Amino acid sequence: MQVEDRLENEAILRVAETGTIRGLGVFAKANVPQGHRVIFERPVMSCAAATLTDASLYYEWTKIGVEGQNRLKRLFWKLRLLPSSENPGFYTMRRLRSFVREHAYLQKSDPKKANIYKWCSYLNHACEKCANADYTVDSYSGAIAVTTTRPVQAGEEVIVNYNRGKQNLHCTGCKPPGTFRRTWTILRYRFLRWSARRAWPSGEEEPTLFPPGHDPMVVPTPEGKSAVAGQLDESGSTDTISPETPRESGAIFTRLRGVYLSMLAFFHKRQLPAGQDAKDIELESENDAVDRGNQAQ
Ligand SMILES: C[S@@+](CC[C@H](N)C(=O)[O-])C[C@H]1O[C@@H](n2cnc3c(N)ncnc32)[C@H](O)[C@@H]1O
Structure with missing residues (x-):
């Protein structure tokens, strides 16, 4: 296996806003060939899937303690409005449950587990035809691997097909939502993100999706040089975004x-x-x- 075959996760991906009703998504920082494993990771949190209404999630959330909860809040802005506590209340648990329902992948162990991942929990859905990657979850360890099913260009969103069970997401690629629904969802979503940012205590450094000093536009290459990821397309396609464009106005x-x-x-x-x-x-x-x-x- 060549060295470049091993580039995955933050080496070739970044999380950014899609500018569509999908919210945040995972984007390729460089051209990725077909069949390349772009993500390989273990869960950052895991609970029994069938028991989201009972003690399992409560147990997991309290087990990681305030420090672990803050770490997760750094990764997922949707958790940021929740108070970190060793004794979470009803409201916290309700928000946590809906977060897990939205972001978890199932591990077919016994009992089935719902796993949250740093990268995969930001992957968006598309129909089988429009998706450009596929995933498998190891039923023993819960490790997840995402492999491209066709070449992905720099700046293109990595999308998988995961609409199963009760989730009823449309493919925004071939079935774009109506203007009203799109505008409403985007506004609502941005408002929530803005509130979440403001909710972080002043004086504390605001959590980011990337480690400090990480430049999402610079892709490390196997030779030790740095390559700047290709600019995103100017076609106005809703599937790509320009990182230079400020998207929010206070x-x-x-x-x-x-x-x-x-x-x-x-x-x-x-x-x-x-x-x-x-x-x-x-x-x-x-x-x-x-x-x-x-x-x-
Ligand atoms: C695994 S999360 C993906 C990350 C999410 N976009 C975010 O910003 O946190 C799944 C959620 O993303 C949104 N989503 C993903 N694919 C979508 C699609 N094709 N159309 C509409 N919403 C989508 C839905 O809200 C879904 O519950």
């Missing part, structure tokens, strides 16, 4: 957040008994109360 999202909070307060107020004022209602206060109640039991 002002717009501040305004959107204001509108969103006013809407929440308005609907909340309608549900209150007459005379009670809703102006002090804070986001998630209901869930916090459930959390506290749960912990008190």
Whole structure:
């Protein structure tokens, strides 16, 4: 096997925003030939798949402790709004469960496990025809390998076909969503990411998807030189993104957040008994109360 055959994970991939309803995705930093193993990794978290509603996830989440939880929060922004705690409450567990449902791959061990991976949990779905890679999960160790099924160009998204069970994702390649659904999903998604970024305590370094000093555009080559990954296409295709293009504007999202909070307060107020004022209602206060109640039991 040649040295370049072993380049995988961060050596040839990066996680970036797709600019589509798929949210974040995994992109190739260099041209990858067909049949190349682009990802090989072990789970960063694992729990019993059939028991997502019972103690398994709770056990795993508390077992890794606050430090482990913070490590996962660095990898997955969707977890960042959750409090790190050795005694997570109802709300935390509910968010965690939906995260696992969305991001886990099944390991066919006995009992079946739901595994979260650093790279694979960012892979998006496409139909068999449009997918450019395939994966296998080792039923013993849970290690996952993703291999390209056709050549992938630098800047192209690595996509696999994983629509199974109850997940009902469309292939955005050959079945693009309608304008309304696309706009709504992208806005909602960006708003959530922006909130997650702001939720990180000020003064602490904001978590990134890459280690410090890592330049996602520079691809290490086997000879020890560095090659700059090819620029992404300018065709406006929704399947590729330009890393230089700033995609988020703080002002717009501040305004959107204001509108969103006013809407929440308005609907909340309608549900209150007459005379009670809703102006002090804070986001998630209901869930916090459930959390506290749960912990008190
Ligand atoms: C394994 S995660 C992939 C990472 C995810 N895109 C993110 O930003 O965290 C799977 C989730 O990505 C989104 N997704 C993946 N493929 C999609 C597709 N073809 N169309 C719409 N959403 C997709 C769905 O929300 C799905 O639940």
